Amino acid sequence: xxxxxxxxxxxxxxxxxxxxxxxxxxxxxxxxxxxxxxxxxxxxxxxxxxxxxxxxxxxxxxxxxxxxxxxxxxxxxxxxxxxxxxxxxxxxxxxxxxxxxxxxxxxxxxxxxxxxxxxxxxxxxxxxxxxxxxxxxxxxxxxxxxxxxxxxxxxxxxxxxxxxxxxxxxxxxxxxxxxxxxxxxxxxxxxxxxxxxxxxxxxxxxxxxxxxxxxxxxxxxxxxxxxxxxxxxxxxxxxxxxxxxxxxxxxxxxxxxxxxxxxxxxxxxxxxxxxxxxxxxxxxxxxxxxxxxxxxxxxxxxxxxxxxxxxxxxxxxxxxxxxxxxxxxxxxxxxxxxxxxxxxxxxxxxxxxxxxxxxxxxxxxxxxxxxxxxxxxxxxxxxxxxxxxxxxxxxxxxxxxxxxxxxxxxxxxxxxxxxxxxxxxxxxxxxxxxxxxxxxxxxxxxxxxxxxxxxxxxxxxxxxxxxxxxxxxxxxxxxxxxxxxxxxxxxxxxxxxxxxxxxxxxxxxxxxxxxxxxxxxxxxxxxxxxxx
Amino acid sequence: xxxxxxxxxxxxxxxxxxxxxxxxxxxxxxxxxxxxxxxxxxxxxxxxxxxxxxxxxxxxxxxxxxxxxxxxxxxxxxxxxxxxxxxxxxxxxxxxxxxxxxxxxxxxxxxxxxxxxxxxxxxxxxxxxxxxxxxxxxxxxxxxxxxxxxxxxxxxxxxxxxxxxxxxxxxxxxxxxxxxxxxxxxxxxxxxxxxxxxxxxxxxxxxxxxxxxxxxxxxxxxxxxxxxxxxxxxxxxxxxxxxxxxxxxxxxxxxxxxxxxxxxxxxxxxxxxxxxxxxxxxxxxxxxxxxxxxxxxxxxxxxxxxxxxxxxxxxxxxxxxxxxxxxxxxxxxxxxxxxxxxxxxxxxxxxxxx
Numbered sequence: 001x002x003x004x005x006x007x008x009x010x011x012x013x014x015x016x017x018x019x020x021x022x023x024x025x026x027x028x029x030x031x032x033x034x035x036x037x038x039x040x041x042x043x044x045x046x047x048x049x050x051x052x053x054x055x056x057x058x059x060x061x062x063x064x065x066x067x068x069x070x071x072x073x074x075x076x077x078x079x080x081x082x083x084x085x086x087x088x089x090x091x092x093x094x095x096x097x098x099x100x101x102x103x104x105x106x107x108x109x110x111x112x113x114x115x116x117x118x119x120x121x122x123x124x125x126x127x128x129x130x131x132x133x134x135x136x137x138x139x140x141x142x143x144x145x146x147x148x149x150x151x152x153x154x155x156x157x158x159x160x161x162x163x164x165x166x167x168x169x170x171x172x173x174x175x176x177x178x179x180x181x182x183x184x185x186x187x188x189x190x191x192x193x194x195x196x197x198x199x200x201x202x203x204x205x206x207x208x209x210x211x212x213x214x215x216x217x218x219x220x221x222x223x224x225x226x227x228x229x230x231x232x233x234x235x236x237x238x239x240x241x242x243x244x245x246x247x248x249x250x251x252x253x254x255x256x257x258x259x260x261x262x263x264x265x266x267x268x269x270x271x272x273x274x275x276x277x278x279x280x281x282x283x284x285x286x287x288x289x290x291x292x293x294x295x296x297x298x299x300x301x302x303x304x305x306x307x308x309x310x311x312x313x314x315x316x317x318x319x320x321x322x323x324x325x326x327x328x329x330x331x332x333x334x335x336x337x338x339x340x341x342x343x344x345x346x347x348x349x350x351x352x353x354x355x356x357x358x359x360x361x362x363x364x365x366x367x368x369x370x371x372x373x374x375x376x377x378x379x380x381x382x383x384x385x386x387x388x389x390x391x392x393x394x395x396x397x398x399x400x401x402x403x404x405x406x407x408x409x410x411x412x413x414x415x416x417x418x419x420x421x422x423x424x425x426x427x428x429x430x431x432x433x434x435x436x437x438x439x440x441x442x443x444x445x446x447x448x449x450x451x452x453x454x455x456x457x458x459x460x461x462x463x464x465x466x467x468x469x470x471x472x473x474x475x476x477x478x479x480x481x482x483x484x485x486x487x488x489x490x491x492x493x494x495x496x497x498x499x500x501x502x503x504x505x506x507x508x509x510x511x512x513x514x515x516x517x518x519x520x521x522x523x524x525x526x527x528x529x530x531x532x
Numbered sequence: 533x534x535x536x537x538x539x540x541x542x543x544x545x546x547x548x549x550x551x552x553x554x555x556x557x558x559x560x561x562x563x564x565x566x567x568x569x570x571x572x573x574x575x576x577x578x579x580x581x582x583x584x585x586x587x588x589x590x591x592x593x594x595x596x597x598x599x600x601x602x603x604x605x606x607x608x609x610x611x612x613x614x615x616x617x618x619x620x621x622x623x624x625x626x627x628x629x630x631x632x633x634x635x636x637x638x639x640x641x642x643x644x645x646x647x648x649x650x651x652x653x654x655x656x657x658x659x660x661x662x663x664x665x666x667x668x669x670x671x672x673x674x675x676x677x678x679x680x681x682x683x684x685x686x687x688x689x690x691x692x693x694x695x696x697x698x699x700x701x702x703x704x705x706x707x708x709x710x711x712x713x714x715x716x717x718x719x720x721x722x723x724x725x726x727x728x729x730x731x732x733x734x735x736x737x738x739x740x741x742x743x744x745x746x747x748x749x750x751x752x753x754x755x756x757x758x759x760x761x762x763x764x765x766x767x768x769x770x771x772x773x774x775x776x777x778x779x780x781x782x783x784x785x786x787x788x789x790x791x792x793x794x795x796x797x798x799x800x801x802x803x804x805x806x807x808x809x810x811x812x813x814x815x816x817x818x819x820x821x822x823x824x825x826x827x828x829x830x831x832x833x834x835x836x837x838x839x840x841x842x843x844x845x846x847x848x849x850x851x852x853x854x855x856x857x858x859x860x861x862x863x864x865x866x867x868x869x870x871x872x873x874x875x876x877x878x879x880x881x882x883x884x885x886x
Contacts, residue, residue, distance in 0.1 A: 012796060013799065013805065013806070014805070015803060065674060067674050068847065070843075071673075071674060071844060074840050075674055075675045078673055078675065078795075079675055080797055081797070084796055088674075088676075088795075089674045089675055092677070424795075424797065452801070
């Protein structure tokens with residue numbers, strides 16, 4: 001655990017990519033295979049659950065530290081992270097020197113789900129008394145299933161590939177899918193070649209880069225395919241060993257969420273892997289993401305939900321044909337393979353090809369691009385006909401040319417402190433536009449989009465211009481104006497403004513504008529009329 | 533007529549009406565007693581100043597060599613209109629003092645900023661019995677518990693040795709006044725020259741001139757040969773990490789000594805390579821110890837986590853009230869640039885809001 005806690009603290013401290021890779025590589029070279037497996041579990045975003053009640057854990061910690069709950073909460077507010085807060089308030093007796101490994105701690109935690117609350121209490125307190133502050137912090141993150149670390153999957157893969165002298169694309173493929181650290185070992189997962197790779201295992205998605213400069217810089221238009229960029233859920237459909245698996249971009253196995261697509265298991269040839277977008281679809285036309293959103297995250301897909309938000313799959317790539325990995329074929333060849341599969345299927349209207357946009361001059365694309373929203377698309381995808389299917393976000397062969405977000409100038413009216421890196425700073429804002437009665441109507445919350453310097457300045461302003469407190473929320477003098485961008489807009493009965501925007505974010509701080517010059521609810525409704 | 537309190541919080545100073553004396557005023561006044569020379573306590577423009585003698589060199593450097601300044605030793609008593617004043621060690625930085633104020637048998641202590649651990653340079657804190665104790669609360673939350681400084685110094689020593697091995701400069705940031713002298717007293721000093729930013733260099737020179745035992749530092753100028761920084765120790769104020777000054781030291785590792793480094797969030801926000809948890813303010817356990825040892829029946833909590841610490845005291849049988857002062861608060865503004873005792877930069881605003 002010492003070694004892992006140290007790795008975590010070191011990773012946490014640096015924001016240099018190479019240093020992170022080096023740290024992880026060293027860990028993968030020196031830790032035991034068992035520990036590596038658990039580390040990999042955490043680094044790939046898998047968070048085992050141990051069924052503990054966070055409120056109880058808080059109370060136990062406050063009791064050990066001999067402080068009242070309100071003071072615990074105040075401390076938590078300042079730290080912004082529960083596991084860290086507990087690690088800081090617990091008394092240190094100087095005798096913390098457990099040499100249990102990461103794996104042993106996972107086994108220790110694994111005993112929790114079957115325990116009574118009293119046993120859990122003793123079990124957890126005993127762990128705290130053996131661990132140093134940093135170790136306690138990491139332990140708490142494991143305990144509460146809140147372990148997050150600032151390394152991307154790509155970096156983990158790179159470190160692992162370097163440590164095991166394996167091709168990164170092979171490693172990337174092997175760490176994906178459905179494996180369980182308690183039943184899989186490191187050797188089987190990462191080092192063993194070939195066939196025991198699980199049938200469900202997806203390929204790492206190839207991701208596009210935003211286009212740089214004008215599209216005409218890409219050279220000869222004939223070398224490129226262009227498709228609409230669909231606003232749905234990026235998905236991979238796998239049919240192997242007579243079993244169908246649907247993976248989404250967040251590396252989530254979501255087969256059950258899309259019953260409409262289950263018929264594919266009776267029509268696709270065995271050993272097929274497709275890449276595309278799941279969109280809501282009605283009358284042979286995609287519908288806005290809003291519609292799809294109504295069924296995401298639902299535990300029970302009722303008949304009504306499925307009727308109101310039916311889905312379809314828009315396929316644009318194929319990575320496996322007859323069980324053969326064809327990612328090294330060109331885009332052109334893969335498109336031909338994809339069309340072959342499509343044509344072999346019966347007419348059904350649910351599995352569709354993402355059509356190619358025909359054009360001969362880049363200027364035609366310039367003319368078409370502004371019509372993206374009417375086509376329920378977010379812009380164009382531009383793919384090099386000669387390119388292979390690569391791993392992760394790579395520059396050169398896949399470009400996305402997105403439309404500008406919708407935007408509106410709004411006034412900052414409420415603020416709340418952030419958490420983690422931004423604890424103690426007011427970083428969570430609510431924005432409002434002017435209603436008909438001359439009052440500000442809140443319509444969106446947004447966090448990201450400001451630089452650290454700007455965050456500091458806004459924080460400074462907020463701390464000096466608080467009008468009221470409601471718990472952690474501060475009402476701020478309406479003075480600062482920001483341009484808020486969003487991807488979609490819809491009617492909403494849940495919001496005071498009657499409007500819900502999708503992916504709101506701060507585009508820039510309009511220091512040139514006074515609050516009175518911000519947009520109105522009328523303006524916002526105007527956008528709704530055009531784009532809903 | 534109800535008796536007026538011996539010390540009052542005017543928002544611009546801690547004021548003794550009976551003696552017409554202000555403690556750490558933020559506005560120009562006739563007579564000011566200064567607890568210590570940090571810029572949020574020692575302000576420009578007053579007619580007459582009084583401070584501990586070890587504060588003199590710095591006060592003259594910062595407020596002007598021609599200010600009217602009277603200095604005293606710790607424990608010296610002086611009487612103004614029947615009020616007896618004396619200064620007692622606060623252990624915060626060199627020359628820092630708690631101000632004891634006594635009138636008709638009632639004793640108040642304004643402690644300014646303080647810490648209990650002996651830092652090897654400032655005269656260590658001495659508890660002063662009083663009826664009313666005015667305390668800071670910069671780190672007044674139970675999450676702040678300092679390790680013994682020798683552990684932190686050995687962390688710094690190890691970091692420096694490692695950088696030296698890698699032929700990198702070790703840039704160590706910390707407040708020029710207080711933190712830097714403490715570091716120079718605590719770490720293992722290299723045989724080679726120690727480089728310093730101008731702000732630290734000049735303070736070090738002034739303190740050496742005043743007879744304090746501090747090592748000689750080498751000023752970094754734009755003509756200093758960059759090769760000399762390889763493997764060297766460079767002392768810098770906390771503002772340099774966002775400046776171009778720092779570029780000439782490449783390759784370097786950046787360390788920062790501050791109590792705020794106890795939190796991951798603060799550490800990551802500063803984007804330093806190494807955070808050293810070293811503060812010249814009391815941590816939570818020592819804050820509680822200081823209150824108990826003062827024997828005070830009533831405590832006023834100033835700059836920091838005022839409402840939280842006063843509630844804690846009230847719940848634990850010590851009558852306490854929170855007070856809004858300008859100390860720390862304004863530091864937030866300075867903290868964005870060149871704040872001196874900017875340890876409070878983050879929480880400082882709270883006093884103004886709360």
